[in-house]
Structure formats: C-alpha cells, structure tokens
Amino acid sequence: MAEADTMNLIEYPDRDTLMISVAKALADDLATALDARETVTLAIPGGTTPGPAFDALAAAPLDWARVNILLTDERWVPESDLQSNAALVRARLLQGPAAAAMFTPYHTDTTDIDTAAGTLSAQLSPLLPVDVMLLGMGADMHTASLFPGSEGLEEALAEDAQMLVPVTVAGQQTRRLSLSAPVLRSARATHLLITGTEKREALLRASELPEALAPVQTVLPLATIHWSAI
Numbered sequence: 001m002a003e004a005d006t007m008n009l010i011e012y013p014d015r016d017t018l019m020i021s022v023a024k025a026l027a028d029d030l031a032t033a034l035d036a037r038e039t040v041t042l043a044i045p046g047g048t049t050p051g052p053a054f055d056a057l058a059a060a061p062l063d064w065a066r067v068n069i070l071l072t073d074e075r076w077v078p079e080s081d082l083q084s085n086a087a088l089v090r091a092r093l094l095q096g097p098a099a100a101a102m103f104t105p106y107h108t109d110t111t112d113i114d115t116a117a118g119t120l121s122a123q124l125s126p127l128l129p130v131d132v133m134l135l136g137m138g139a140d141m142h143t144a145s146l147f148p149g150s151e152g153l154e155e156a157l158a159e160d161a162q163m164l165v166p167v168t169v170a171g172q173q174t175r176r177l178s179l180s181a182p183v184l185r186s187a188r189a190t191h192l193l194i195t196g197t198e199k200r201e202a203l204l205r206a207s208e209l210p211e212a213l214a215p216v217q218t219v220l221p222l223a224t225i226h227w228s229a230i
Contacts, residue, residue, distance in 0.1 A: 007207065007220065012228040015195060016052070022193055022226050023056035026132055029189040030062055033131040040131040042101075043070045043179065043187065044093070045144065046085025049136055050193055054092040064100040068127050069093070072135055073145035073167075073178040074106045076113045083174065106164070106177050113166050113175050120177070121163035128163065133187040135223070137216045139198050141206040145169070145178035146215035156180045157211050157218070181211065181218045190223040192216070197229055 012018040026042070033040040044050070071085050079087040086105035094103060106120055135143050142148060145167045146156050152167035161180035168175050184190075194203060203225065206214035 007203075007225055008223065009225040009227060012226065014230055015228050018193070018195070018226055018228040019050075019052040020056055022050075022053045022134070022191060023060070025191055025224065025226070026053070026057050026134060027060035027062060029132040029191075030060070030067065033188065034063055034066060037131070039066045039068060039127075041068045041070060041127045041129075043072050043130045043133040044089065045072045045134060045136045046074065046088050047136055048088075049195065050134060051088070051092045053134075053193065054089070055095075058093050058095045058098040061097060064098050065102075067098075067101040069101050069103045070124065070127065070130070070179075071106060072133065072143075072184075073176055076107055076175045076177065078107055078109065079105065113177060117164045117166050117177055118162065125163050128183060128186065130183065130187040131189065133184070133190045135184070135190065135192050135216075135219060137192060137194050137199060137203065137206075139202045141202050141209070141214035141216050143192070143216040143219065144184065145176040146181065146218070148213055148215060152178075153212065153215065157215070158182075181215070184219050185222065187219075187222070190219050192219065192223040192225045194225065194227050195230070200227055200229070203227075 074085045075083045137143050147169045150169045156165040164177045165180050206216050211217045
C-alpha cells in the first residue's frame with residue numbers, strides 16, 4: 001500500500017502552471033514511447049478539469065498518426081450529449097497536430113453497454129498495455145469510473161477483469177464503461193491530476209485504504225501525482 005509520505009507528488013503554485021506541466025509530462029512520455037515502439041496508446045479521462053492540459057498537448061510536435069487514444073471511462077451517451085467524454089476529446093485534444101491521432105469512441109447506437117464492453121475489450125486489447133495514462137480523482141476517491149460502492153466495481157477490481165467493465169453508480173441513471181483495475185495498473189507511465197485542498201485530503205486518506213473503499217489506490221503506487229491548491 002502506498003503511504004502518503006512516499007507518494008510521487010508534485011505541487012504547483014497555480015492551475016495554469018499545473019496544466020502546462022502536465023501537458024509537457026504527457027508529451028515527453030509519448031515521445032519516449034514513440035522512440036521505442038511503432039504505435040503507442042494514450043489513455044485519458046473526460047471531465048472539464050483536464051481540458052486546458054489537452055489544449056496544450058494537442059499542439060505538441062509528435063508523430064500523432066502513430067498514437068492511439070483511448071478513454072479511461074465514458075458515460076453511455078451519444079457524442080451529441082453534453083456528458084460525452086468522446087465529444088470533449090474531439091473538441092479539446094483532437095485538434096491541430098493531434099487531429100492525426102487514432103481515436104475509438106465507446107458508445108454506439110446499435111448495441112447495449114454490456115455487449116459493447118465485451119466487444120470493445122476484444123477489439124482494443126491489442127493496444128495494451130497503455131503507454132501513457134492520465135487520470136483524475138474525485139473527492140470520493142474514485143478514478144476513471146471506478147466508484148466506491150458502485151455496481152461493477154468488484155468485477156473491475158478482479159485480477160482477471162476484461163479491459164472495459166460496465167459500471168452503475170448509485171444515484172446516477174447513466175451507466176458507464178471504465179478501464180478495469182488490471183489495465184490501469186499495467187500502464188507504463190501514469191499521471192494523476194488533482195486540484196483543490198479537498199482532493200488533496202482525499203488523496204491522503206486513500207493512501208491508507210483498500211481499493212474497494214478508495215479505487216484510486218490501484219494506481220497510487222505507480223502514479224506521478226500533479227496537484228495545485230487553486
């Protein structure tokens with residue numbers, strides 16, 4: 001278990017510096033991976049927090065045509081829905097040089113989420129392990145869509161879990177797909193982006209808890225954590 005005092009935690013004076021630094025770290029890791037392999041995989045979250053980092057990363061002078069982009073998680077909604085992480089990726093990352101990257105959205109109108117989880121896992125597993133991964137964390141200590149107490153969490157934490165697992169979060173109507181814990185743990189380079197004192201305190205609590213209560217624990221021993229108070 002990762003102890004708070006052994007975390008690889010980098011503090012930044014403000015959010016702008018944080019986002020620029022995270023974008024540079026991702027670009028540097030992608031460049032290293034591209035030097036070693038013909039194609040590489042970048043896994044990223046949705047949400048509004050990492051948007052500025054995506055804006056900066058999109059301009060990085062990389063051979064984007066050799067980069068496969070995956071979502072760490074996605075709500076089961078079409079891209080026309082404001083909750084769609086795929087839509088955010090298209091708007092904030094697949095721009096400029098990064099528009100040449102390969103991207104596979106998860107939602108489809110022709111099947112259900114449970115069937116899609118199996119189909120996509122088989123289709124996308126050849127892209128594993130993830131070379132570079134960016135994650136966020138909620139104040140409830142979830143990461144990707146692995147929420148404490150959610151339906152599907154036990155399956156997602158299993159050592160033999162498939163790549164993508166359907167998750168139902170209590171109190172939310174929209175179901176989600178999430179990369180499973182084995183996939184998160186196997187990434188070659190992992191970055192965790194958090195902001196605010198509430199999440200910093202949650203991170204310290206998570207370091208002392210099991211995965212079932214703090215799913216972010218699955219990546220804490222491996223992640224470079226980027227944090228700013230504001």
